[in-house]
Amino acid sequence: MAKRIEVSGLHAYYGGVHAIEDISMTIEPRSVTAFIGPSGCGKSTFLRTLNRMHEVIPGARVEGKVMLDDEDLYASSVDPVAVRRVVGMVFQRPNPFPTMSIYDNVAAGLKLNGVRRKSQLDEIVEESLQGANLWNEVKDRLGKPGAGLSGGQQQRLCIARAIAVQPQVMLMDEPCSALDPISTLAIEDLIGKLKSQYTIVIVTHNMQQAARVSDRTAFFNIAGTGQPGKLIEIDDTSKIFTNPEQKATEDYITGRFG
Amino acid sequence: MSSLTTPSRAASLGSVSLGRKIKDRAVQGLVYLAFALALIPLVSVLWTVVGNGAKRLDADFLNHSMNGVSGRDTGGGAYHAIIGTLEQVAIASLIAVPIAVLTAIYLVEYGANGRLARVVSFFVDVMTGIPSIVAGLFVLALWLLTLDFGFSGLAGALSLTILMIPTVVRATEEMLKLVPNELREASYALGVPRWRTILFVVVPTALTGMITGIMLAVARVMGETAPLLLTIFFTKAINTDPLSGPQGSLPTFIWEQAKDPSQNSIDRAWTGALVLILIIMLLNLVARIIAGRRAPTGR
């Protein structure tokens, strides 16, 4: 099910602002790829170009090519809505739908796309909550509002919601940055479990986390304020953290940055 | 925090200086005073209306019309006017709310400050400023004189529609703008198309506020008198058909009864006002209950 992503010559803009410049990389299926780099270097922007969420922002546009196996995501015949069903996303801040119960939050993607059969929904909701390691905590209160959970539970609810639509790629933008160490650990475990089925990309500011969960790591950097962000290098995580090719990467990882 | 950075101040922890206490009290007093001042007209209106109107609030008033009752007679009622007002406001809401809500959705979700959105927004502002009598004159000129329809509840409802649309558009717009963008993005990221996102995520999140805005607009037009006099005219008899012929309505009923110098008429006018206030309060209550049910519980 998992798919390989191949990006070539990708630029992203916010109106007149050139946010990321000429990025090319391959993201392997059934593995975790981590994006690291200083704030503002375009990690989130790049991540959002991978499921065509970038263009949701007024004035934002993308140039270049993103291939998902052999399909070009930016081909004119491709429907961005269909892309987002295949490439799911988890955001930095947990954002469950406030008017919906826990059950409805998980079922939202299916229900809003027309799946109505109760038995099928029940099954997928349970599977997804199990998959997100949340089932045991919420199985007795599925009808309660999703906003009533703790932050870490909400984030796992958002992960369950994302896996319920059965995507092939999962993008995570700093999924643990608002969470305590125990919830963080729960989500890292979850990422380890999910990678057998999905292609996973995770943005993180936490080096240890990148080292713990990812197979490959990409380092992004920015030459100065107002400059577009660039990919400095991408390699196996062990190599990036022990013996990177670029001096900038080493400086960043060892904290000698800036 | 400051006690850590400025140790000299740490000593004053717990003791607020007398000057600050006095200022705090004074401002608090002013706020209560302002609140009391604002309540005076409200309480006085309610007091007078209830005091003068309760006398005739009887079964006769609620189920008899004024047909064959002259100003000096006792008895008579506002049945025809209550029916008329409910029908006219219902029709006005049925037309105005969908148009206004869809306009607001366009402005917030699709327009994105484009040229059309700015033009629409400008005209909504212009409409907000239309005096109600002008709305009545407009319907009179277009519907009754140019298109040659007769006086009817519908014509009155059309003029109320013109008054309702801008208020509902503005209220709905504000509520939609309050829905965090993160929720829209969360929905898009699940592969949900934009229109479904709006229908099933954005609107439900904003619904409570939207209902409040709609109720305020309903309450406002329910008391309009001038445009109704021009468009549905006025009758003492029961006319349940809003599509043809003059109809009663509570505001015109009050206006008509209050004109008559006889005490019996004036009593009926007060009771009419009381019934109007009660209907509006009842509608508000119902709307709050509906809105309260929809809001997620157990936060």
Ligand SMILES: Nc1ncnc2c1ncn2[C@@H]1O[C@H](COP(=O)(O)OP(=O)(O)OP(=O)(O)O)[C@@H](O)[C@H]1O
């Ligand atoms: N909605 C937007 N409109 C205009 N410019 C934006 C927008 N979002 C981001 N940018 C700009 O694009 C650049 C890259 O931002 P991005 O959010 O991708 O950085 P990031 O690497 O994710 O940073 P962080 O680690 O702080 O999340 C920044 O210069 C930012 O100011």
Ligand SMILES: [Mg+2]
């Ligand atoms: Mg970011």
